[in-house]
Structures are given as structure tokens and as C-alpha cells.
Amino acid sequence: MKTQADHKIILIGAGFISGVHARAIQSLPDCQIKAIVDPNLAAAKALAGQFEIPQCFSHLEEALAAVTFDTAHVLTPPNTHFELVQALLHHGKHVLVEKPMAETIADCDTLNALAQAQGLTLAVNQNFVFHPVMEKAKQYLDANAIGPVKSVSLNYEMPLRQLDSGQFGHWMFRKPVNLLLEQAVHPLSQLLSLFGAPSGPLISRISQIKTLNDQPCILRLDAMGDLAVPFHLSFALGQSFPVWQLEITGEDGSLHLDFIRQRVILNERSRFLPALDTAVTASAMAGSLLSQGFRQLIDYAGAITGFKPSKDPFFLSMQASIRAFYQSIETKQHPIHNATFGRTLVALCHQLAGKSLGAQHLQATQAPRAKPRAMPLTEQRPYDVLVIGGTGFIGRHVVRQLLTAGYSVGIMARHLDALPECFQHPAIQWIQGDVCDQATVDHAVSRATYVINLAHGGGSGDWQAIQHAMVDSARYVALACQSHGITRLVHLGSIASLYLGNDRTVIHSASPVDSAPHHRAHYARAKAMADHMLMHEFSTLDVVLLRPGIVVGEGGLIQHTGIGFFNNSQYFIGWNLGHNPLPFVLVQDVASATLAAMTQPDAKGKTLNLVGDVRPSAREYVAMLRKGLSRPYRYVPQLTLWLYLQELGKWAIKRMAGRHPEIPSLRDLRSRAMNARFDTSGEKRLLNWHPVNDWQVFYQQAVLVHQPPSATAVHSQADQATPAMHNALTPDSSSNKVSAL
Structure with missing residues (x-):
């Protein structure tokens, strides 16, 4: 019979699924995780700290040389399964590999034959x-x-x-x-x-x-x-x-x-x-x-x-799958x-x-399109504009407008796979890297005249991780711009850095960030800190800070958290009763303002709020979606105070159970309701900016753009054939809002 911790295990891969495996393994009495292997050593160390795992390595060879273990869980992308499993079997290790076993039938046959020849257990985690x-x-x-x-x-x-x-x-x-x-x-x-x-x-x-x-x-x-x-x-x-x-x-x-x-x-x-x-x-x-x-x-x-x-069924299925794997090793079945x-x-x-x-x-169709090549530093040429995070939602529209305007563009992004055709452009140079990597940021900035920073570092997790990803990364970009004498840095933040909970407040370009950011959620707190840092620590740098509102349009999200939160994709659960106008802005308008801010001399040192002229309430926006996409979307209104009491109740239950969650913030929930009003007349004058002010155009570019191609054609025909459709979208003469939704 196996004794305590008789199975000595390593995990290969430190992604989401690795945490589930670690939790399931630690629930079994005869198993102990000895090490984690991942090329991203920081991710491996974070997972090791969470589960008190003693060692971390970047490569499997290091773990094989330094750790005594008998079993490995291969939790990496499928295209890496064959080589990793083959190496482990050659070294006499039992293996549980995430699905699929390998990419090809021939590779599966090779691994199966090798496991049988070695007398080892090889299983695939088909946990369902x-x-x-x-x-x-x-x-x-x-x-x-x-x-x-x-x-x-x-x-x-x-x-x-x-x-x-x-x-x-x-x-x-x-x-x-x-x-x-x-x-x-x-x-x-x-x-x-x-x-x-x-x-x-x-x-x-x-x-x-x-x-x-x-x-x-x-x-x-x-x-x-x-x-x-x-x-x-x-x-x-x-x-x-x-x-x-x-x-x-x-x-x-x-x-x-x-x-x-x-x-x-x-x-x-x-x-x-x-x-x-x-x-x-x-x-x-x-x-x-x-x-x-x-x-x-x-x-x-x-x-x-x-x-x-x-009793989470996913975790229970994982636990049962892993338990069955170890029982088969013990029973040799x-x-x-x-x-x-x-x-x-x-x-x-x-x-x-x-x-x-x-x-x-x-x-x-086996050969995928070649991804853009990130040029070695020795081959890189100067470019007019460096766009950091240029492959994201807003970034794609900014890059398109830069190319149309005749700029040469450097794009820095973490991933260069499966990009739209417009990115296969001779005026684009690629820099593959992370905005949290200060050296890569410095090299990328050194070849630019202008820099547009759209990246937020991909932060998630605890406050320290988010602060590093969003605040420190913004500092790295600003330091590089300062060091290399960049003509102008345009930094895109968010209106989340402002306090928007008072309906008597009018927000304009001179409005300061939230005076109590520590009472806000991590994202808003980090945005406020980044804004404050750029405006005060880099007062000599030519920087323009843009704060877009609720950005919608082609390539964006329908279920935007500015409207509410979502237990599922059908119900928009509001931050309030949903009657107040919300600060929507079309992504094309954000892109045009970004280009204008890059070259407008008088914009230096300014903080500008990008909010469009069409501002439906949450109820009106959801009604637009329901009508335009023919989906049963529903807005669920609720008092902000009632939402806070619900969150407070959840917090109290968790505290009684011995956990230590952060106490909910009424200030943060009130700010999410966005009752404050926006005056963007200053932004329009300074940037010569003309955001869409026609409700029907907004409806087309914010809602109908999300229709499937076939539905778009049907909708277009119906639009021409059905007078009721036109009546439903006719702006009310007094409020200029889409009526009869």
C-alpha cells in the first residue's frame, strides 16, 4: 500500500488549468507536488507560492536533473504534448497529459507503444x-x-x-x-x-x-x-x-x-x-x-x-480523473x-x-498564414509612430487610421498570430514583447517619433500584480519616451480613473482623478494612479492623456461592464435603475481623437475625456441591442444601495467562513453607475474633434455592426421594406433619442 506522499509529482505548465490540477492533487492523501516547470518563470513562481510548491524551473531538463519524482502532469498547449510526454516516458515517468493526447494519430501510437515498452501508465485527462x-x-x-x-x-x-x-x-x-x-x-x-x-x-x-x-x-x-x-x-x-x-x-x-x-x-x-x-x-x-x-x-x-x-462539477470531475490515474498506477490496471x-x-x-x-x-488548408515577423533589433528601421498594444480593440482602429494618414507604424504586442489582413502592410514593423519588460519597451520606443500607449499590461490577480501591469508599465513607457526625446506620448487611460457617482458633477478636461482611489476596485485604482503618475512625475514630458468612455463598435464587446455586470450573456444587471445617459463613444471616434492628440501643439500636458454626443441610457442601449440583433436581451434595474447591501452580505458570509476578502465599496459602485455628466466642448475645440452625433449612425456603428453577415443582409432588406423599422429609429425632435425601442 502506498504511504503518505508516495507519488512525487511535477507540473509542466503554469496556466489556469495547472491551478486546478494542483488543488486536486493536494486533496489526495498520497501525492506531493515537488516542482513546477514553465518557460515563464514568474508564472511558475506565482503558482508555486499559492500551493507551497518548493521548486520552479524554466525547462524540463532542469527538473529532470534536480528533482526526484515519478509522475508528471503535462499541462501545456497541445502542439507541445508529444515531445514532452516522449521525454518523460524515456526517463521512466508516469504521465497524465491534458487533452488531446497529441496532434496526430501517429504521435499517439508512438507514445502508447513507448509507455507499454517502459511499463508506465500514460493517461489523458478527459475529465468530463x-x-x-x-x-x-x-x-x-x-x-x-x-x-x-x-x-x-x-x-x-x-x-x-x-x-x-x-x-x-x-x-x-x-x-x-x-x-x-x-x-x-x-x-x-x-x-x-x-x-x-x-x-x-x-x-x-x-x-x-x-x-x-x-x-x-x-x-x-x-x-x-x-x-x-x-x-x-x-x-x-x-x-x-x-x-x-x-x-x-x-x-x-x-x-x-x-x-x-x-x-x-x-x-x-x-x-x-x-x-x-x-x-x-x-x-x-x-x-x-x-x-x-x-x-x-x-x-x-x-x-x-x-x-x-x-461541489463544483468541473473540479469534482478533475479530482476524480486524477484520482483514477493514481489508482491505476497503484493497481497496475x-x-x-x-x-x-x-x-x-x-x-x-x-x-x-x-x-x-x-x-x-x-x-x-494545413499551412496557416505566416504571422508577421518581429524584426531583430539590428534590422529595425525608424518609424513615425510606435503603437503599444496596437492589436487590441482600439489599437486596430488607431493603426488603420494611421496607415490611411500615411504614417509608418511600429506595433508592439505580445502575440502576433491571426491578425487581420490590414496588418499585412509594408508600412508596419513588428516588435514582439511585453509592455512590462522595460528593456523591450526602451528598444521599441528608441526608433519612434511619436508613441501611442494603448496597453494596460494584461493585469489580473491581486492588487500587486495589477499595479505592476498597469502602473509600472505606464512608467516604463514614459521613462523610455523621456530618455529618447520622443516628440509626444499619447497615453490612453479610462474615465474609470474619475469619480462619476454624483449626478450634480459635470466632468470636463480639468477634472482631477478620484480623490479616494483606495476605495475603488483594482482596475479603477490602477488607472487613477497611472494618470496621477504621468501628470506629476513626468511634468516635463510632452504627454497627452486621453480617457475614453464606454467604447463600442466593430470588434468590441456587446456586454460592456459600463452598462452592468453579467451572470450570463442575456441579462444586463445594472449598476442602478438605468435612466441616466451613459458616456458612450464609438471606437472610430476614439481613434480619430488619438491621431489628433498626437500632433495638436496645444494638447501638450492636457487630460482629455473622449465621450461622444450620442449618450443612450443603459435601458436604451439594451433596447437597441434587443431590436438590432433580434436577441432577448434584458436590462435588470436595481438600486445601487441594494446592490451594495447584497455585496456586503456576501462579504459577511465569507468572513464568517474564515476568509479575508476586501470589504465592498459603496463609492466604487456609485461611480460605476456613472451618474455624472460630461462636457466635452473643450476636447472638441482643442482637437477639432467631431464625434458622431446622429443616433441612427450610432445605432448602425455600435449595434448593427455586430450582426452576422447573413443577418446584416436580411436586416438591410427589412430596413428598406419595413416603414416601422424607420419609425422606430426616428430621433425624437425634443430629445434626439431613438424612439419606440
């Missing part, structure tokens, strides 16, 4: 096989609750964060099959774990493809075939409403598994006559739903207060998620992609 709902379903099936199974249907229609946020440089968008290897393996693994591998040919059809990074991206796929029973899979990504349901039909009943709502519904006969059977079975199902719902509520309350362990299982899933994904796209078309 161990989801609590799956465990409940297996109990019903083992008890023959629905009799012999006749057919299976799995519907997987889920959002995809990377798709929504435009992170097209992600590995999953590099080849058509990658999206299946990254996402489709979740439902496929559940089908295969219950009913085995396909026993015959598959019929598959892709009904929705989107081109990303010059690659066909599979967004919707249907597949049919035979496992132990006939099955149908409906797979779709980029969906707003999440659906993940498995329907198992038997001779004597059916099972409905809902993985989103964490429930299992057994539909079976009763002993009564048909007239009464309907009522009896409906009552039984309702009772089951109520019981499961209340149990989840009790579990959630217990976890929040600390009286019960977390193959786990359900072994290398053969992982290989079958990879082969199935390739088969589905190949059948649906066609092998010839698939081969013709």
Missing part, C-alpha cells in the same frame, strides 16, 4: 468522463433502469470564449481538425466511455464554417454512426445559449443528462393506467428536479460559507482514460474533420 452527472447516469445504466439501450443522442452547443474575444492565434484555430481536438473531445469522450468506440463507418456533415487565420474553422458538425448502439452527435461552437445534453433511450425508459444544469432525469413507466400515468410520471420528474435543484443550492451555500467542501482511449479520440476527430471537409480540401 468523470463528471458527477456521468457517474449518476452510470448508476442508472448499471441498474438497468431503462432496459437495453436502443439509441443515444448528444447535443453540444456551447460558447467559445476565444472565438468571441478574437483570440485567433490560439492553437485550436491553426488547422480545421484542431477545434475538434480541443473541444469536440469533451462530448465524444463521454459517448465512448459509455458505449465504446465506433464499430463501423461514420456519416458526418459540417453545416457551418467560418474562415479564421485563412483556415476553415468548424463551427457546426453533425455525425451519425454506431457505437454499441446507434448514436447522433450535434456539435456547435460560438453559441450564446449553452446546451450540453445527452439523451439515452432504452426499451423501458429514457435518461436525460444535462451537464450545464447538473441534473439527471429518469423517464419511466408507472404501474397506473395511461390516463393517470402521465400525471404520476410528471410528478415524479418534477420532484426529482426540485430535489436536485435544492441540493445544488445547499451545496453552493455550504461551499460559500466554508461549512462544506466545494489500465484507467478508462488511458492512452488507447486518448488515441481513439484523436483518430475520431481526424476522421470527422476529414470526412466532413474532404481530404483534398483539408490537406490544402
